Amino acid sequence: MQSSLGYHDGICRKSPFGSVTWVPSAGTILEAGRLFCRSFYSKMHFIGAFARARAAPSTYLGEDAMRRTLISAVALAFLLTLPRHAPAQDFASQLVGVWGLNSQLRKEVATGATLATFGEKPTGYIIFTRGGLLTFVIVGTNRKAPASPNLTDAERIELFKTMSFGSGTYKVEGNKVVTRYDTSWHQLWTGRDLSSQVEIQGKTLTITTEPFKAAVDGKEVVVSTIWERVE
Numbered sequence: 001m002q003s004s005l006g007y008h009d010g011i012c013r014k015s016p017f018g019s020v021t022w023v024p025s026a027g028t029i030l031e032a033g034r035l036f037c038r039s040f041y042s043k044m045h046f047i048g049a050f051a052r053a054r055a056a057p058s059t060y061l062g063e064d065a066m067r068r069t070l071i072s073a074v075a076l077a078f079l080l081t082l083p084r085h086a087p088a089q090d091f092a093s094q095l096v097g098v099w100g101l102n103s104q105l106r107k108e109v110a111t112g113a114t115l116a117t118f119g120e121k122p123t124g125y126i127i128f129t130r131g132g133l134l135t136f137v138i139v140g141t142n143r144k145a146p147a148s149p150n151l152t153d154a155e156r157i158e159l160f161k162t163m164s165f166g167s168g169t170y171k172v173e174g175n176k177v178v179t180r181y182d183t184s185w186h187q188l189w190t191g192r193d194l195s196s197q198v199e200i201q202g203k204t205l206t207i208t209t210e211p212f213k214a215a216v217d218g219k220e221v222v223v224s225t226i227w228e229r230v231e
Contacts, residue, residue, distance in 0.1 A: 007212070092172040094200050095128045099227035101138060102204075109211050109220040117216075118162060126227055128170065133181055135167035138225075141142075160185070161216065175199065177207070186215045203229040 101124040106115045116122075119141025126136035140162035146155040166189055170182040177198045181189040199206045205227040214221045 030154070037184060091175070091198075091200070093130075094129045095172065095177070095198065095205070097128060098230040099126050099128075099205050100230045101125065102228050103224040104223060104225045105139065106221050106223050118164075125230070126205075132169050132171060133167075134170045135165075137163070137165040139163045188215055205229065 015131055101122055102130045103120075104117050104122060106117045107113070113193075117140075121141045122138055124138035126134070128134055143159065143162050146152070146159075151159075164185050166179075166181050166184040168179050168183070170177050172181045173195075175198060176195050177187065178193055178195045180193050181191065184190045194212070197210075197211055199208075206224065208224045208225070209222055211220050212221050215217070
């Protein structure tokens with residue numbers, strides 16, 4: 001029997017009881033399977049296209065969400081790179097230790113003129129203890145030793161002019177250190193509270209004073225001193 005599919009449909013078999021059964025051929029089964037798959041694929045293609053059309057707005061929303069997340073991450077990274085002050089307790093712990101002198105520069109408030117007070121290569125140390133005590137000493141470059149142990153007044157004056165020292169207690173207030181001096185080389189700071197701005201970057205400590213009258217010439221100055229951590 002020839003079918004519309006182009007294959008022999010199969011054969012008819014008669015049972016012992018007189019009934020007739022049609023058995024499809026292998027070609028008929030194969031072609032029917034092909035037609036079914038083609039029809040199924042077409043339906044699934046239509047359903048997929050419809051689903052993509054329905055999902056498009058949410059896809060765009062997802063892209064917007066990703067874009068906003070990326071912008072937020074970039075903004076956060078930028079904020080993290082900005083200089084910021086450490087909390088007072090953490091800053092105070094960073095301050096504790098021994099710092100060696102690197103340089104000191106004096107700037108006149110009125111004129112802006114600068115001067116390396118103790119020369120280009122002064123030496124000295126400043127020590128901050130965990131208990132809130134402070135001491136420092138600075139001596140100038142190329143100090144000349146006196147001719148004998150019995151110093152003359154001129155030698156004493158010259159040595160006095162090329163050094164400074166002080167000690168006392170300190171407390172941290174934000175990015176400032178307030179020191180109450182109980183000793184100072186010229187007695188002008190003794191018993192007084194003096195505030196300085198402090199900045200720590202790695203192993204470098206920069207202390208910048210508030211304007212004050214210099215003991216050497218009475219001019220109003222600001223002094224910036226740079227120290228390097230020793231221990």
